[in-house]
Amino acid sequence: MPFMLLTLPRAATALALGLTAVVTLAAAPATADTARWRNVSPSHSEGSVLFDVETAGGATWAVGLHSDPTTRPFTPVAMRWTGRGWQAPPQPAEHGRLDDLAVGAPDQVWAVGSRNDPVGETDWSRDRALLQHWNGTAWREVTLPFPEEAEHSSLSAVDVDARGSVWVHGAYVDASGAYLPVLFRGKADGSGGWTSLPADTGLTWVSQLEAGPGGTVLAIGDGVSRFDGTAWTRQTLPPALDGAMYDGIEFRTAKDIWAVGHIRDENLWRRPVIVRYDGRAWRTVRTPAETGQLFDIAFDGSGSPVVVGETMNPEVNPSGSYVLTPGPRGVLTRTEEPPGAGFLYGAATDAAGRVWTVGGAAGAEGGISPSAYAGVRR
Known part of the structure; x- marks a missing residue:
């Protein structure tokens, strides 16, 4: 997930006070290249940004x-989403952020991130893992069995599998100052029973988990x-993409897995990257040679990929949104622009x-969005 947000303007009273509210839609005109998209952004969301969306x-x-x-x-x-607007139920943590989300059923919704606890009256630098569960009625915070000496803990990824388990990945700093990963598996209905599993993925950091069939997790x-x-076994990716960073993954079948992200480029700053596993090897999927960073991927009702992200090059798109979909020859191209969208971080x-x-x-302005955005593609 992105960490570009530094400071934001004052938000609407409903969100600032943590009140439950049904938020109406923001209006947006349709144009030729936005006709497939509908702007359903929450109004009165100044100072907010959304990192993930999931549906089930x-x-x-x-x-x-x-x-x-x-x-x-x-x-x-x-x-x-209520069908006509967004509802924001009260949160169990007063200070913190939510970076990833998993929805297994209406009463099996999980969100992860970190909460900020004060050290004295002015120091808010101490953070700890935040895991919360929606049981169909309210959010509640859930405690994970971190080691007693764990400090500065956080959670970065969560997923719910088809067998009714929830998977959570994060990290913490131990007493010696070492940064150590953790992986927990519990019951998706929130009934407890957490198991600590091998967490050394071979990666420096984990942005997302994807639980596939048969107990496989990516x-x-x-x-x-x-x-x-x-x-864990680190996968062999195309050598030309050494150094690439991935933020979104879609496990369609055991022989059809996609991952999206970016790689640094001397001329473009960051260039979009997509890899696909066909059951035998990971192969590069062609993307435009332009400044772009991909954060997530979803597949529409016809099975076509929709990849979302951002661009920092106003010549590519002054609004900052970046969407790739198959063109006439099946090559992923930038032909769609959700109305009102800036940087896009999640898709489902x-x-x-x-x-x-x-x-x-x-x-x-300066990489900071003025308010939250949500869009739906017909």
Whole structure:
């Protein structure tokens, strides 16, 4: 997940006070290249950004953070789509952020990130892991069995598998100052029973987990790694993509897995990267040679990929949004632009085959979005 957000303007009263609110939609005109997308951004979300969106069983959620002079430094945000707007139930943590989300069913919603606890009256530098569960009625914070000496803990990735388990990956600093990963598996219905599993993925950091069939779990970050239930194996990726960083993954079948991200480029700053596993090897998927960074991927009702991200080059797109879809010859091209979108960080497909995306609204200054954005592709 991105960490570009430094400070943000004052947010609306409802979110700043942590009140439950049904938020109406922001209007957006349709143009020729935006006709497939509908802007369903939460209104009154100034100072907020959404990092992930997930949907299952008719439940659609998005998570992120809000920042204003009172939040020290952030306030977690979790919003539920009601069919006509976004509802923001109260959060169990007053200070912190939510970076990743998993939805297994309407009462099996999990979000992870970190919460900020004060050290004295002015120092908010101490953070600890934040895991919370929506049981269909309210959010509650869940405690994981970290080692007693764990400090500065955080959680970066969560997923729910088809067998009713929830997987959580994170890290902490031990008494010697070493940075150590953790992996936990529990029951997706929130009934407890956490198991600590091997967490050394072979990656420096993990941005997302994807639980596939048969107990297989994939982790992405500065590479791709596979967990077979016993140990992790770092995957062999195309040598030309050494140094690439991955933020989104989609496990369609055991012979069709996609991962998206970016690689640093001397001329373009950051160039979009996509790799695909066909059951035998990971291969490069062609992307435009232009400034772009990919954060997530989803597949629409026809099975076509929709890849979302951002660009820092106004000549590519002054709004900052970056969306790749198959062109006439099947090559991924930048031909769609969700109305009102700025940087896009998450994507998911609902049961109707509609693709949802979230992030920040257009009009960012210095890499900071003015408000939250959400869009849905017909």
